[in-house]
Amino acid sequence: MTGIVDTVKGLVRGSTDVLTKIEALEDAAEAGQGRLDPVVLSEASQIVDRAGQRLRMSGDLTVVALAGATGSGKSSLFNALTGLDLAAIGTRRPTSSMPLACVWGEEPAGELLNWLGIPRRHQVAHRSSLEDAQSEDLDGLVLLDLPDHDSTEVEHRLIVDRLVELVDVLVWVVDPQKYADAALHNRYIKPFASHSSVMVFALNHADKLTDEQRTSCVSDLTRLLKSDGLKSPSIVATSAVSGTGLDDLRALLVKRVNAKRAARERLAADVDRVADRMASQCGNAKTPEIAKSDIAELVEALSDASGVPVVVEAVRRSYLQRARAATGWPVTKWLGRFKPDPLRRLHLDQGSKQQGKAARKTASNEVSIARSSLPAATPVQRARMDTAVRNITNKAASGLSRPWADSVRTAIRRREESLGDELDQAVARTDLGANTSPGWWGAARFLQWVLFLVALGGAVWLALVGFLQVGDLVLPKWEGVPYATIMLVGGVVLGLLVAVACRLFASSGANRRARLVAKALRAELEKVADSHVVAPAREELEAYTLCRDKLAIARR
DSSP states (O other): OOHHHHHHHTTOSSOHHHHHHHHHHHHHHHHTTTTSOHHHHHHHHHHHHHHHHHHHSOTTOEEEEEEEOTTSOHHHHHHHHHOOOHHHHHTTSOTTTSOEEEEESSSOOHHHHHHHTOOGGGEEEEOGGGSOGGGGGGTTEEEEEOOOTTOSOHHHHHHHHHHHHHOSEEEEEEOTTTTTOHHHIIIIISTTGGGGGGEEEEEOOGGGSOHHHHHHHHHHHHHHHHHTTOSSOEEEEOOTTTOTTHHHHHHHHHHHHHHTOHHHHHHHHHHHHHHHHHHHHHOOOOOOOOOHHHHHHHHHHHHHHTTHHHHHHHHHHHHHHHHHHHHSOTTTGGGGGGSOOHHHHTTOTTHHHHHHHHHHHTTTTOOOOOOOOOOOOOHHHHHHHHHHHHHHHHHHHTTOOHHHHHHHHHHHHHHHTTHHHHHHHHHHTSOOOTTOOOHHHHHHHHHHHHHHHHHHHHHHHHIIIIISOOTTOOOOEETTEEHHHHHHHHHHHHHHHHHHHHHHHHHHHHHHHHHHHHHHHHHHHHHHHIIIIIHHHHHHHHHHHHHHHHHHHHTO
């Protein structure tokens, strides 16, 4: 629940619908920040704030404003409705520059009038006890007489513009000769066409018209108002001089005051108005989905562009080379030291050490992973990656309105700029097992050295007896073969056989290590694809979905 709605929810009874609409508009505006027209979003924010302020005030008061052009007779109509002598008040009040407020009933209206910006010297309390009994029917009415909306004074027009945004009900007092005035229709009626339920039109000076002329004027005014967008305009022909239509106008005011819904209806109309404008920008298309196959294609493209096949092959060959160095025949295995390690050539042989440092220093963000020496992506690989990114971008933006489509593209483009570096870092931070050795390597190394020492012992024995003729030393034999010879030949043969067997095991282990590394690299690339392409797109789509759904609630 938003702050404003949560604050007023306990203060306002019977307005659950309007509270829901206001809350929905606020959520939609928050979701649309940075995506939709900032002018419209600012207007939505103002309406939410204004609604919160109005709802915190008395909901039992209904603010009705009489507005009109110069000479329309709104002040005379105000005088007739209130029974006050405006001429007498006029000596204390600059009637052309400030609105006058008349309040019926005992309900305190000071806070509301201050919010409307009406100074205390322009506030009048209607004493119902001095009037007829019908005045009690209007208890809770705050009637305003506004300056002329077509005044030559800019200040006067600004006052009208401000109060037109704030009052609960607007009674437009029009003259039979000027009811089609373009300024009135273009400035106030068309922009507020959604406020038909809180607007009333008083065709004043009806006493100067014949019945036929009055009917014709009402019919023509109705036509104009409907062309402005009002569905069912309320029109009353009035005359402050003859009293024509005053009872009908009073009855309308009594109905609005007694219903005590005018404030909420006005706020709902305000919400509808800005929500319609937002909806025209947001659209109501179904939220696009990013298919798993498209993500898989992107990961494959990133894999090729980042040199994953090269890394996997280097891991396999490095494993074989290190396995042979660890388990090979001691006499010949040292030759392998002259071959450079495939992972070291790519600067990828420190994976485990870096992982250990990362675990110790992640919280302080002090880890700086070294760059690899992988070959740069070829134009073909780069083009495939760009195509995969563009494919997801286009599908995520498919069917969306222009602002949201642009927002999706911008979000992905912003992260895409660092995609190349992130791919290199993803490979560099993956543990490739360059510093880990299987347990059987140690056992094989121990066995090889035992066999080597046995062969060496046999060779030394034979050398001492056969070649150096040491004394009368007699070689013990087994089935006629000297033990020394068995030791020499057996040690060499078994050592070579163990080396061959270890190569077979190493080949299987290298393939298994390559598969594990390929899986680990793919997991890292999936994270990169998600953080730089998929997540930004989904974040925008989630914001779009929230904005669209909340606007649907706000427009109910």
